[in-house]
Amino acid sequence: MVKITDVARRAGVSPSTVSYALSGKRPISDATRRRVQAAARELGYRPHAGGRPPAGRRSKVLALAVPLRPGVHVPVVTEFAVSVVTAARAHDHDVLLLTRGEGEEGLRHVADAGLADAAVVMDVQLQDPRLPLLRSLPLPSVLIGVPAEPDGLTCVDLDFRAAGELCVDHLARLGHRVVALVGSPPEVYVRRTAFARRLVEGFTSAADRHRLVSTVHPCGSGRDAARAIAERLLREQPALTGVVVHNEPLLDPLIDAFERLGLRVPGDLSLTAVCPAPVAGSARVPVTSVTVPSAELGTRAVHLLVRKLSGAPVPQTTLLPPRLTERASTAARVLA
Amino acid sequence: MVKITDVARRAGVSPSTVSYALSGKRPISDATRRRVQAAARELGYRPHAGGRPPAGRRSKVLALAVPLRPGVHVPVVTEFAVSVVTAARAHDHDVLLLTRGEGEEGLRHVADAGLADAAVVMDVQLQDPRLPLLRSLPLPSVLIGVPAEPDGLTCVDLDFRAAGELCVDHLARLGHRVVALVGSPPEVYVRRTAFARRLVEGFTSAADRHRLVSTVHPCGSGRDAARAIAERLLREQPALTGVVVHNEPLLDPLIDAFERLGLRVPGDLSLTAVCPAPVAGSARVPVTSVTVPSAELGTRAVHLLVRKLSGAPVPQTTLLPPRLTERASTAARVLA
């Protein structure tokens, strides 16, 4: 292993001069700098992380805190991870996958041991136990997902409010006048995720703007819940022709339930969803959807992190604009 | 950040005693050790990586050198990565994804900067440019894939020879007497991968053992190549009833070509493949196959690495036994 003293000896200067010549933190004469650089190159010198004083120069490593509970979400998590890694590479950083502990433990470990310069934190919940830690740690971080109280943090997420609006806009443009939102299970709105509530806001406000008749229905999962909600919707709103679904596992059962009740999709009923693209594409009827842009979120998170590291100011919350992809589940309303 | 001196002060001992008490590298009285441990726990002490002398204690990080060229193989690579990460977690290690440079650069960087204790190297080729480096670096490593000259390295791979045999055994057991291997493109056998050649060996020797008539045909990809090879096989070996395919992209076109020639799979022709499970399962006809067990390979690699780190001897080359999964493409030969 070639160290700074080797370079110094070969260049005929002191180690500190080498350090300055390479870092540019102090003015060094052109001749000396060139000599040092040549020596470093010839010897294949590469600074060893062990030598850094703890708070000193960066290790060029980004930590990625991803809850990799076996079996859960693996494809989606993966998509994020790949995009983070790719983006990190573009910024000349490596990525340290955090797998120990359930999150707090791992983050503290990275910060204390100085293993990474910064962290990307995935799967953020409304009241995430990691938040106080992130606020107090000297480790810059970016969250994917917006918690209840984002003060003092940096967050990226899809703009779920706009996503809700976009679905309604789409249905309204197709001529639908009575719409419903079939949402996530009630408990989601209470305790877990902020985005669910924002989606509802967007849905409602867009419906009002278009002067549509609209209702919102949190809904559990499973075939029975699907049947129940479908029947109820038809009973309470016989004129219903547009449905927005924000509940991945319910997608297929719901389409099924509607068809059993004699409503074809999209013939009698148009349906849009907010979900990952693969889910929408592989449903019984490919569903027009607003995609959760995992890849772009990852990229964006890394960008923000790099800016933070360079000391540049970053916005507290970045919301990505949603994009709607038309598939086979929506059509213009047939006028009676 | 709480450091070793803080713990020492609180426990009323010297920093070195703390170090010994926690590492167990020297005998420390029970009372002192308990006091130190209590102090460390109360203060939330965690050693900082920066303090380690370069060759000293481990950082508990495993590097994963994965050629993440965008778009290439992502799902397969991912499966490996996930299994490596999961296994690493089981051994209380984090995983550093190497993304810089094309491989040599990244490995050298990790070794020099002391970022990881060891490395898992994926996508190893017959003449891999990283091999000399791996031999000379002070960084223990395990390769996934066996190169031409594995001396001085540690490798894990599927036992492709046995995989070839297994396919033939299966066909023989079903009563097939004339078999053919449709392999990878010729250049693969020449320059790239060792496993292709080993598969051929296994195929041939098993065929001989069962006294089957057998032929081997390297083959390019694409619909035309498939048609050509299918016609040629039937012309040269009209009695052919068993085919082994080791060429993923050719799978579907080949089945197609055979059926156009009037041969049903598996009615007239039984077909087995060596490929990842998803490819086999989603082919036109689900194909009986020997799976490349990515997950197990990753796990095994980490196991070996951990053993190496602990100083235990490890076998140079570990070949995993193949397992054959029956699907819809093989059937007993119908006796004329």
Add this chain to the structure above:
DNA sequence: TTCACCCGTCGAAGCGCTTCGACATCCTTG
């Protein structure tokens, strides 16, 4: 009772690097 030895602990050195303060030069200026 004395000597030898071992156990448990400590002090100090050292890892490779950065960075602060100091010190030569050399070039401006007055």
Add this chain to the structure above:
DNA sequence: CAAGGATGTCGAAGCGCTTCGACGGGTGAA
């Protein structure tokens, strides 16, 4: 020609930790 300021370089300290060598006190044996 002297004083002052740049400019470029060096020595030394220090980061948090490990580890070597040493030392003191207790124990057991003679």
